[in-house]
Amino acid sequence: MLYLLTCLEKPEIKDFRDIACERRYDRMLIIGEKISVIAKKVREAMDSRDPKPIQELAESQWKAGAHFIDVNIGPAEENGEDLMKWMVSSIQEVVKAPLCLDTTNASALEAGLKEHNNEWGRALINSTSNDPERFGMLELAAKYNAEIIALTVGKGGLPADAEERCGIAAEIMARAAEYGVSLEDIYLDPLILQVCTTQDQASHSLKAVKMFQELNDPPMKTVVGLSNISNGVPKQMRGLIDKVYLTLLMYEGLTAAIANPLDKELMDVIKTTDIFLGNTLYAHSYLEM
């Protein structure tokens, strides 16, 4: 409801999307996932440096309620710097949104951070972890005043349970302090695994989201890559699994999800869960808001 109040206070604001995203933080944050090298259309647009399909995806996700636009260029081993710079400027030409820069290529990431317009919110780096190869991402977060996602996984095997995820989170938090990254700028990611092969991990990740928050005061922020939960599941069932799991994650206090804001059913479930969490006031028109 915060943005409505802001509109009342500032009648010159006609479109709530003109309000910086910080003003919408009372609800769960959506990091729009559609601009990804995995999608053929996006990959082709990247290769031919055609901004249109990318800008359209950015605009449609922003209008659908995304708070960040994820920009996943993959490892981008060739011309990664040029590609990320071009992506950032193309997208921020059309949406006044902060971006989530998603690549394992540190120099491409840095090029994106340099280009990023912080006027509409600080960039979010996706991601550091407990793997030494990802430590440098913390340095970039400090240097460019960016927020950062921290995947609670190391170089070895996957974490066994919520407690192990918390142990890894604590190591990352200590390292962040060394690198000069504020704990309030970290989004801890419990690493969502596919329910169809590792069913018990779904409850470990839920528990981790709850426990992560207790690692600091104010509570640590949390984030998930939602669709991982339904990887490997028959396509017609994926939406249902994603929606039910997200409701539970939100109930445990999740701050943000990398998800598809163009999925109207998913967005309706988020809005409805926000009603039960008391984040939004009920009105017959709440699904349209």
Next chain:
Amino acid sequence: MLYLLTCLEKPEIKDFRDIACERRYDRMLIIGEKISVIAKKVREAMDSRDPKPIQELAESQWKAGAHFIDVNIGPAEENGEDLMKWMVSSIQEVVKAPLCLDTTNASALEAGLKEHNNEWGRALINSTSNDPERFGMLELAAKYNAEIIALTVGKGGLPADAEERCGIAAEIMARAAEYGVSLEDIYLDPLILQVCTTQDQASHSLKAVKMFQELNDPPMKTVVGLSNISNGVPKQMRGLIDKVYLTLLMYEGLTAAIANPLDKELMDVIKTTDIFLGNTLYAHSYLEM
């Protein structure tokens, strides 16, 4: 999964519905709500003593996965005893299910309890409360070895929060002991109010479901009348609100819900939530089970 194990152990069982409902208690219990005096078709069948529409509703709900069939005859001030006796015998002629006898008319209730076939599970009385007019229901529960729903509401106003609901629950539990009703035979009902006018009550009821369980060891059973949450909401949004709220209630450990088992989407959400609660093993076919 329990019934599958049972099937393996007892190969003579061909249909899982032949297994007494106790064998399905690892999942949330559904009390099928469709046989209600509120429905015109049911009311007409009751008035003309035509068993067919009622038997069809009983069968379809049972096949869809209901564990109890609710039999709501309303206050039934005229010929209530005869009506409830006829309802119970008509329904149990076609389904091997225990019934949830739903009326404020104590003598009609008693007639139903006398008629009820306990071979397929004990009857469930709907309901006692903290209102002296409903104390007699406990006496009937003890006399006929029935389970009983206890609505945590008194004669006065509605409970303000979860703590007040727990206070009322404790009074009812003490009274049940006096009447000789075992605590394990009570389903505490937090009283679900409509979210559109009393939004904060939705979280109080969720919290009450969690707190009720802590009032005894083994934990107290809990039940809700689910559709109350979406009363007064535009029809096209009711299903969404019911589904999201039920996921949260299940996550807090709800034992049973009075709901519509013929709502395939609702049942799919329940089955999916059971996956995340670890009550069911994931299989690509879990929605069909």
